[in-house]
Amino acid sequence: xxxxxxxxxxxxDIGGTLVKLVYFEPKDITAEEELEEVxxxxxxxxxLTSNTAYGKAGVRDVHLELxxxxxxxxxxxxxxxxxxxxxxxxxxQMGRDKHFSSLHTTLCATGGxxxxxxxxxxxxxxxxxxxxxxLDCLIQGLLYxxxxxFNGHPECYYFENPSDTQNCIKRxxxxxxxxxxxxxxxxxxxxxxxxxxxxxxxxVTGTSLGGGTFLGLCCLLTGCETFEEALEMASxxxxxxxxxxxxDIYGGDYQRFGLQGSAVASSFxxxxxxxxxxxxxxxxxxxxxxxxITNNIGxxxxxxxxxxKIERVVFVGNFxxxxxVSTKLLAYAMDFWSKGQLRALFLEHEGxxxxxxAFLELLKSSDDA
Amino acid sequence: MELNGFHCDAEGCAEEQxxxxxxxxxxxxKTDASCSIIATPGxxxxxxxxxxxxxxxxxxxxxxxxxxxxxxxxxxxxxxxxxDIGGTLVKLVYFEPKDITAEEEQEEVxxxxxxxxxLTSHTAYGKTGIRDVHLELxxxxxxxxxxxxxxxxxxxxxxxxxxQMGRDKHFSSLHTTLCATGGxxxxxxxxxxxxxxxxxxxxxxLDCLIKGVLYxxxxxSSGPPECYYFEHPTDPExxxxxxxxxxxPYxxxxxxxxxxxxxxxxxxxxxxxxVTGTSLGGGTFLGLCCLLTGCSTFEEALAMATxxxxxxxxxxxxDIYGGDYERFGLPGWAVASSFxxxxxxxxxxxxxxxxxxxxxxxxITNNIGxxxxxxxxxxNIERVVFVGNFxxxxxLSMKLLAYALDYWSKGQLKALFLRHEGxxxxxxALLELPNPS
Numbered sequence: 001x002x003x004x005x006x007x008x009x010x011x012x013d014i015g016g017t018l019v020k021l022v023y024f025e026p027k028d029i030t031a032e033e034e035l036e037e038v039x040x041x042x043x044x045x046x047x048l049t050s051n052t053a054y055g056k057a058g059v060r061d062v063h064l065e066l067x068x069x070x071x072x073x074x075x076x077x078x079x080x081x082x083x084x085x086x087x088x089x090x091x092x093q094m095g096r097d098k099h100f101s102s103l104h105t106t107l108c109a110t111g112g113x114x115x116x117x118x119x120x121x122x123x124x125x126x127x128x129x130x131x132x133x134x135l136d137c138l139i140q141g142l143l144y145x146x147x148x149x150f151n152g153h154p155e156c157y158y159f160e161n162p163s164d165t166q167n168c169i170k171r172x173x174x175x176x177x178x179x180x181x182x183x184x185x186x187x188x189x190x191x192x193x194x195x196x197x198x199x200x201x202x203x204v205t206g207t208s209l210g211g212g213t214f215l216g217l218c219c220l221l222t223g224c225e226t227f228e229e230a231l232e233m234a235s236x237x238x239x240x241x242x243x244x245x246x247x248d249i250y251g252g253d254y255q256r257f258g259l260q261g262s263a264v265a266s267s268f269x270x271x272x273x274x275x276x277x278x279x280x281x282x283x284x285x286x287x288x289x290x291x292x293i294t295n296n297i298g299x300x301x302x303x304x305x306x307x308x309k310i311e312r313v314v315f316v317g318n319f320x321x322x323x324x325v326s327t328k329l330l331a332y333a334m335d336f337w338s339k340g341q342l343r344a345l346f347l348e349h350e351g352x353x354x355x356x357x358a359f360l361e362l363l364k365s366s367d368d369a
Numbered sequence: 370m371e372l373n374g375f376h377c378d379a380e381g382c383a384e385e386q387x388x389x390x391x392x393x394x395x396x397x398x399k400t401d402a403s404c405s406i407i408a409t410p411g412x413x414x415x416x417x418x419x420x421x422x423x424x425x426x427x428x429x430x431x432x433x434x435x436x437x438x439x440x441x442x443x444x445x446x447x448x449x450x451x452x453d454i455g456g457t458l459v460k461l462v463y464f465e466p467k468d469i470t471a472e473e474e475q476e477e478v479x480x481x482x483x484x485x486x487x488l489t490s491h492t493a494y495g496k497t498g499i500r501d502v503h504l505e506l507x508x509x510x511x512x513x514x515x516x517x518x519x520x521x522x523x524x525x526x527x528x529x530x531x532x533q534m535g536r537d538k539h540f541s542s543l544h545t546t547l548c549a550t551g552g553x554x555x556x557x558x559x560x561x562x563x564x565x566x567x568x569x570x571x572x573x574x575l576d577c578l579i580k581g582v583l584y585x586x587x588x589x590s591s592g593p594p595e596c597y598y599f600e601h602p603t604d605p606e607x608x609x610x611x612x613x614x615x616x617x618p619y620x621x622x623x624x625x626x627x628x629x630x631x632x633x634x635x636x637x638x639x640x641x642x643x644v645t646g647t648s649l650g651g652g653t654f655l656g657l658c659c660l661l662t663g664c665s666t667f668e669e670a671l672a673m674a675t676x677x678x679x680x681x682x683x684x685x686x687x688d689i690y691g692g693d694y695e696r697f698g699l700p701g702w703a704v705a706s707s708f709x710x711x712x713x714x715x716x717x718x719x720x721x722x723x724x725x726x727x728x729x730x731x732x733i734t735n736n737i738g739x740x741x742x743x744x745x746x747x748x749n750i751e752r753v754v755f756v757g758n759f760x761x762x763x764x765l766s767m768k769l770l771a772y773a774l775d776y777w778s779k780g781q782l783k784a785l786f787l788r789h790e791g792x793x794x795x796x797x798a799l800l801e802l803p804n805p806s
Contacts, residue, residue: 015689016684016688016689016705016706016709017706017709017712086713111689112686112689112690112691112694112705113689113690115690115691115692116689116690116691116692117691118691133696135696135697187706188684188689188705188706188709189684189704189705189706189709203697205739205743206699207736207739208683208703208704208705208706208707208709208732208735208736209649209707209732209736210706210707210709211706212684212705212706212707212708212709212712213706213707213708213709213732215711215712216682216706216707216708216709216710216711216712217657217708217711219711219712219714219717220661220708220711220717220725221660221661225714242656243648244456244628244629244652246552248456249455249456249551249552249553249556249628250552250555250556251552251555251556251557251558252555252556254552256573256575257575257643259646263648264629264648265456265552265628265629265648265652266456266457266628266629266648266650266651266652266653266656267648267649267650267652267653267656268652268653268656268657268660269456269457269628269629269648269650269652269653269656270656271655271656271657271659271660272457272652272655272656272659273526274659274665277659277660285660292648292649292653295648296647296648296649296736299645299647299740300739300740300743303645303740303743303744303747304743306747307743307746307747
């Protein structure tokens with residue numbers, strides 16, 4: 001069937017923990033077009049753009065909005081919305097209630113949920129998904145946002161003097177050439193990609209110790225319930241009370257192999273002692289969990305970078321959302337363990353690239369029509 | 370060269386022949402008036418060396434000692450210990466001579482005798498010390514002596530009690546070198562000196578590890594094979610432990626899983642490098658388990674893990690995709706996010722402590738397996754040997770590692786295991802006894 005470039009324009013990334021939605025709000029609607037506009041399309045546009053929160057857990061990240069974007073001959077704003085995957089059925093329900101299917105638009109979706117919920121979309125809301133691979137979308141989305149920039153500012157940044165965690169400065173990154181890059185996507189789990197050109201990449205490896213592990217362990221260890229709470233606790237804690245450091249085992253540095261006394265020898269290693277367990281706080285546990293997961297990802301990323309002979313390591317994914325502890329740790333780890341050879345880069349739109357990539361696919365497929 | 374008809378163990382001999390007589394090593398304390406213990410030649414030595422020795426005990430004159438040393442070919446005085454003071458456990462190997470002549474026995478200092486008796490007549494020491502009898506190597510020939518090699522362990526936090534015992538038994542009067550490796554050899558060096566008047570010969574833990582592995586593998590000639598692997602690791606009906614011939618071991622990836630993990634690429638007995646490490650090791654498993662389940666020992670944690678199911682704690686690929694993630698060859702049963710289901714309160718309320726213990730074990734083990742596989746790939750090495758006390762009585766992790774390495778490498782990599790698991794560092798330290806610092 002022929003795909004039409006009809007509104008609404010959405011891109012959806014249904015991940016293990018979060019659904020990421022990008023929505024293009026046209027700002028160049030003519031009076032004529034407005035007259036013709038179907039009621040439910042208008043209502044969708046109004047609902048999305050006049051709220052910044054939806055239901056109990058939907059959030060529009062206003063600070064990420066891309067304004068006056070021109071794409072496919074239309075000018076408008078690109079909005080970035082997220083909600084927990086656990087609320088998927090409510091979302092589909094809403095789609096049904098708003099008669100979304102009558103709009104006959106293609107719904108481009110990526111992420112595992114595009115496959116998992118495909119039938120639910122069909123049976124509950126009479127919607128057909130165009131399923132796309134999450135890593136293809138990630139890369140296309142990233143390249144697109146990097147090319148259009150962030151309202152006149154660079155999308156990409158790094159930390160200068162990453163070893164000075166108190167005073168290290170966030171600096172915009174002007175990349176003449178993105179490639180080759182190691183792309184580390186930290187969602188519920190982690191995928192690591194080596195990207196050579198915009199059409200040539202491979203999935204190098206992954207790790208199951210990702211953002212979901214951090215949040216899951218934190219909930220169990222501290223009783224917190226949300227990512228924000230967990231981060232809040234972590235920002236106040238001290239992981240060195242929880243972890244066994246090299247100096248706890250050696251009494252100082254392990255000089256022979258260049259391991260500083262302050263390096264972690266055994267994460268959570270002190271917790272086998274009852275005395276120590278009784279003396280630490282929930283904040284310390286949250287911090288240790290964050291540090292453990294982050295450093296493990298950093299270590300694996302570094303190994304991949306060395307093996308693939310790539311110097312630029314770009315970290316994305318919603319684990320890094322509002323998580324400066326982890327971004328700085330990653331920046332430091334890449335720099336320190338590689339003796340300055342590797343550089344950690346970050347992107348402002350963090351976890352939304354898959355959804356953007358899906359959105360782009362919508363426009364591409366209508367181009368072909 | 371032989372001394373009085375006794376053959377030196379190959380490894381021991383090689384080291385001795387390289388060295389000069391070490392009269393300087395005895396005695397330790399210049400002002401000490403007590404006797405030095407000198408290892409004597411074997412039973413049928415009616416040779417001049419024997420009587421010279423007896424004289425030696427009385428006179429303690431240096432020139433005689435020098436002559437004696439050259440006769441003995443640098444055999445160190447008893448007791449022979451090797452010690453590895455790790456982040457969680459102290460590993461001790463002790464050589465019990467079984468070829469003591471009546472003469473020697475008579476001359477033997479009381480404290481030495483009492484140490485020997487204490488160690489060999491018990492299998493548990495205090496509340497937490499254990500002798501792994503099943504690992505004992507009998508009829509071993511080491512530096513011309515025949516005896517049994519014993520393997521003992523106790524928690525590192527009990528070291529002060531151990532030092533106290535050393536002091537009470539006047540260990541320092543034996544003027545023997547105490548070869549020690551592991552971080553604790555550095556951390557507790559002063560404590561040994563001040564609390565028990567003992568000087569440690571400090572050795573690098575990874576040097577000792579490799580030496581120990583090569584030695585033990587070379588001397589285990591009977592009983593269960595030292596090196597083994599698992600065939601059909603995940604099939605409970607068909608899973609079998611099979612012997613592996615490690616005669617030509619190089620190159621080898623050696624993964625030591627203690628409190629933390631070190632990964633070494635070993636190219637020859639003298640050429641190795643530490644490729645990397647990870648801080649998510651045995652200490653992490655135990656620490657997290659204690660926090661999540663309320664258990665207090667490694668054995669309890671393992672028992673719980675054996676009963677639990679990790680798939681309700683972890684978020685699998687199929688939980689996210691509804692099936693396999695075919696594009697990148699990720700089967701639905703693969704873990705996408707460890708502990709990922711625990712972000713949901715309902716799920717948290719529905720899992721058991723056993724499930725949490727299992728998930729912790731699986732998470733730590735698979736992470737080690739994954740990092741190991743990356744290293745093996747990069748270093749171009751196909752054989753991976755896993756050692757360290759994380760694997761003690763932990764067939765669950767061993768089978769997981771065996772399976773994971775085989776599966777994710779499509780059969781290219783082989784996971785190997787060694788019976789003496791966590792004791793190689795201590796053995797390597799013991800082997801340094803004839804060499805001075």
